[in-house]
Amino acid sequence: MSNLTVNAVKEEVRAWLQENWDAGLSLVEWRNKLADSGWGVPDWPGQWYGRDLPVAMLPEIEEEFAEVNAVGVARSGIRMLAAATILEHGNDLHKKEFLRRILTGEDTWCQLFSEPGSGSDLAGATTRADFDGENWIVNGQKLWTTSAHHADYGLLLARTDWDVPKHQGLTYFILDMTQPGVDVHQVKQMNGHASFNQVFITDATVAPQYRVDEEGAGWRVAMTTLAHERRNADGMNRLNRDSGLPGAIYEEERKEVATVMEPYKWYPQRAGRVDLVMQRAKQTGRIENASVRQEIAKLLIMSKSAEWTARRARAAQELGMPQGPEGSLGKLAASNVAKQASGVHTLISGADALLTGSDGAMDGLIAEVLVSVPAVSIAGGTDEIQRNIIAERVLGMEKEPRFDSGPFKDVPRNVV
Amino acid sequence: MQFAFTEEQHQFKDVVKRFLREKSPTTEVRRLMETDDGFDPVVWKQLSDELALPSLIVPENYGGAGFGFVELSIVMEEMGHSLLCAPYFSSVVLAANAILNVGTEKQKLDLLPQIASGSIRATLAVTESSGRWNAAAVELVAETDGDEFTLQGEKCFVVDGHTAGKIVVVARLEGSEGDDGISFFVVDGDAPGLTKSLLKTVDPTRKLARLEFNSVQAEPLGEPGAGMGALTKTLDQAAIALSNEMIGGAQYLMDSTVEYSKVRMQFGRVIGSFQAIKHRCADMLLLLELAKSAAYRAAAALDEGDESVPVLANMAKSAASDAYIQIAADSIQIHGGIGFTWDQDTHLWFKRAKSSEVFLGDPAYHRELMMQRWGEGI
Numbered sequence: 001m002s003n004l005t006v007n008a009v010k011e012e013v014r015a016w017l018q019e020n021w022d023a024g025l026s027l028v029e030w031r032n033k034l035a036d037s038g039w040g041v042p043d044w045p046g047q048w049y050g051r052d053l054p055v056a057m058l059p060e061i062e063e064e065f066a067e068v069n070a071v072g073v074a075r076s077g078i079r080m081l082a083a084a085t086i087l088e089h090g091n092d093l094h095k096k097e098f099l100r101r102i103l104t105g106e107d108t109w110c111q112l113f114s115e116p117g118s119g120s121d122l123a124g125a126t127t128r129a130d131f132d133g134e135n136w137i138v139n140g141q142k143l144w145t146t147s148a149h150h151a152d153y154g155l156l157l158a159r160t161d162w163d164v165p166k167h168q169g170l171t172y173f174i175l176d177m178t179q180p181g182v183d184v185h186q187v188k189q190m191n192g193h194a195s196f197n198q199v200f201i202t203d204a205t206v207a208p209q210y211r212v213d214e215e216g217a218g219w220r221v222a223m224t225t226l227a228h229e230r231r232n233a234d235g236m237n238r239l240n241r242d243s244g245l246p247g248a249i250y251e252e253e254r255k256e257v258a259t260v261m262e263p264y265k266w267y268p269q270r271a272g273r274v275d276l277v278m279q280r281a282k283q284t285g286r287i288e289n290a291s292v293r294q295e296i297a298k299l300l301i302m303s304k305s306a307e308w309t310a311r312r313a314r315a316a317q318e319l320g321m322p323q324g325p326e327g328s329l330g331k332l333a334a335s336n337v338a339k340q341a342s343g344v345h346t347l348i349s350g351a352d353a354l355l356t357g358s359d360g361a362m363d364g365l366i367a368e369v370l371v372s373v374p375a376v377s378i379a380g381g382t383d384e385i386q387r388n389i390i391a392e393r394v395l396g397m398e399k400e401p402r403f404d405s406g407p408f409k410d411v412p413r414n415v416v
Numbered sequence: 417m418q419f420a421f422t423e424e425q426h427q428f429k430d431v432v433k434r435f436l437r438e439k440s441p442t443t444e445v446r447r448l449m450e451t452d453d454g455f456d457p458v459v460w461k462q463l464s465d466e467l468a469l470p471s472l473i474v475p476e477n478y479g480g481a482g483f484g485f486v487e488l489s490i491v492m493e494e495m496g497h498s499l500l501c502a503p504y505f506s507s508v509v510l511a512a513n514a515i516l517n518v519g520t521e522k523q524k525l526d527l528l529p530q531i532a533s534g535s536i537r538a539t540l541a542v543t544e545s546s547g548r549w550n551a552a553a554v555e556l557v558a559e560t561d562g563d564e565f566t567l568q569g570e571k572c573f574v575v576d577g578h579t580a581g582k583i584v585v586v587a588r589l590e591g592s593e594g595d596d597g598i599s600f601f602v603v604d605g606d607a608p609g610l611t612k613s614l615l616k617t618v619d620p621t622r623k624l625a626r627l628e629f630n631s632v633q634a635e636p637l638g639e640p641g642a643g644m645g646a647l648t649k650t651l652d653q654a655a656i657a658l659s660n661e662m663i664g665g666a667q668y669l670m671d672s673t674v675e676y677s678k679v680r681m682q683f684g685r686v687i688g689s690f691q692a693i694k695h696r697c698a699d700m701l702l703l704l705e706l707a708k709s710a711a712y713r714a715a716a717a718l719d720e721g722d723e724s725v726p727v728l729a730n731m732a733k734s735a736a737s738d739a740y741i742q743i744a745a746d747s748i749q750i751h752g753g754i755g756f757t758w759d760q761d762t763h764l765w766f767k768r769a770k771s772s773e774v775f776l777g778d779p780a781y782h783r784e785l786m787m788q789r790w791g792e793g794i
Contacts, residue, residue: 278793290784297783301710301731304794308419308709315419326705333702384691390701391694395674398689 006060009053013039013064021070027252031073031104040073040103048087048095049103069245071253074105077147077260082109082155084228085172089213089221094174098153105256110151112142112175112199113222117414120385122157123166123219124404124413127201129158129173136160136173136206138181141198146263148184148197151177156206157222160215162409169408170218174210181205191371195263269365270372270379271334272341274303277348280366286348295347299340306333325394332386335377342373418486418716429490435467436498442761448501449620449764453579455502463502464534470508471532474516479529485653489660489715496664499764501621503537506576509657510650511538514584517653518600518638518646527582527602538582540650541571541627549777551586551595551647556629558587558599558640565636566609567601567629573775577625578612581605585634589641598643601634608632619771621764652729655776656718659711659729659736662772665765666704666740672762673697673747680752693750700743707732707739724794730786737773737782744769 034040044050101107118124127140154175161169181204186194281287356367377383391397404411474480530536556569589597609632677688714732744766748755
């Protein structure tokens, strides 16, 4: 990407914004213009609301948007995972019907993968889709579904063939969440929040044209969705920043982001809030205690080393060196850091660790750390699964013998 | 901030690695650890003449190669990996740095070229029988009579103290206490009044000596009484270098243990296919890589003149000590009964892990010091 090209693109988008950006438009009106021009998602194909530009160009273009405080397309939540999956595996009908309304923010999406009976073993899904000659009829339960209670569509992984090994019998569908057979219940967590839902699906229908990719290709398609999930996490942090600007279009955007981000508001606490440790230790005077100091030091060493390990992985990547083991360790490291941080916060708080809400330390924030950290070693791949991945892919150790490689109908599974 | 080795540093690492794998197989380690001197003069000469390793961090105007701590750490990592038995840590890491930190220009011009060429082997004597690594614990007294200084007292845990040709001694001026009066001196290894005795060490690959100073005439290194800053700096540098040596040893254990788990059969399958073993190995790798990051970060910070060096030194030493001994214990565990035998090599690294954990202060000591130095963070 030469400087010449970068400058030309920057000039082009600047001119377009000058011509078109209007804070007086409604959010949907404006985003339709973005979709038509291709400036909302410039890295997407020209045929589908993009401009075929390299991803590396995006920050340059975002800079121009920021310059005039122009709002971007809807990006928060599961919708971008849906878009990426449809772009890669969907047909033209899917692209035509869904992509624009994803970008405008008119539709909200959710991901129907995990189930009560299959957590770590995602491919063991037992929600079934049977073709009745006209439609796919879906029955089963999904769990940990963020935003399902206000989603218009769901990315559904369902079993369509029980006679083949488990990964081969899954098919990927787009499910209309607003139909009668879809029943959404919020799941209250041990920390009092209800960020996820359980979705009961009873004789819900999916028309044949809303199958994504081939029958039996569901696992491969789901891998695309999951691959984008991690990448999306970084982007979400960026989106969290509030423009703070007055005006109707900004209000609309703020409301949209707030709704999508609501389930994630305790996430900093589940990571352990290492940033609060020294401040709390000084305020409470516990910094004077030698054994507390030892535990704080262990935490700071672990947390900083994890940060430097991520920096090493990035530096090697930027130099085009082969990825070393340091790139695969982040999740497990973060889990260890969170657990140590929870212990340190308890040590620092003493008896105050007994109290929560307005009676608790920092208005209940510390209590929220203590009861949220257990999630960090489970969500997004348990510590045990992470250790398996590290041992098998980084250290090249053998897999455990499997008991689920035959036809799925014969595989022992949970009785729901 | 440097977070990746350069191409040149990778090449340098390869050269050092090849040399050490050839010169320091475990058969040699086992031979040398049974000797009193604890090193092979032929290999020492080769690593001095062919690779010029003792000259590495000595500036060019003192006859050195003028490289930095990142390069020194690369050498230390490889030496730790191969468990090299040689007076490199004592002569280069401890003595040369101390002289660089405290010596006068004339002393540097006199002493450093000899250390850089490998023709003399020096060491640094700080700790005494109290086993404490801070200035306040120094009791050995430098008595003065005009311009002449004589040392009175004893030093303990002196690396290669029984074989070094020059000994840099940390002493205190008469009547001083705490951080005051800290002074550096140089004495010859065969100075009259100096009695050297080899200690029986848990780790036979790193030799330690007790030195008794009975009115030993000594030349002040730098200005007597003004050595506190240099002592702190030298110990921080040494902790960082030792941390890098430790992660090299831990890497060896990690690799050899994973390899063993892939061939050892029990219950009809390789033990490395059991999650109980795999998860232990994954945890070992995490410990190792985090400690490596801290050790690398600290070494780079030294070269970058980062003001956080003291804190980073404590973090690196604590992380490397904990990681190395845990990985060593896990390695023995995964090897099972054979890992507890003398003929299997794991115990050689386990013992180095144990000696490194304690040398220059144990992890708890470094964590406490780190907290005292933390300030507004790093």
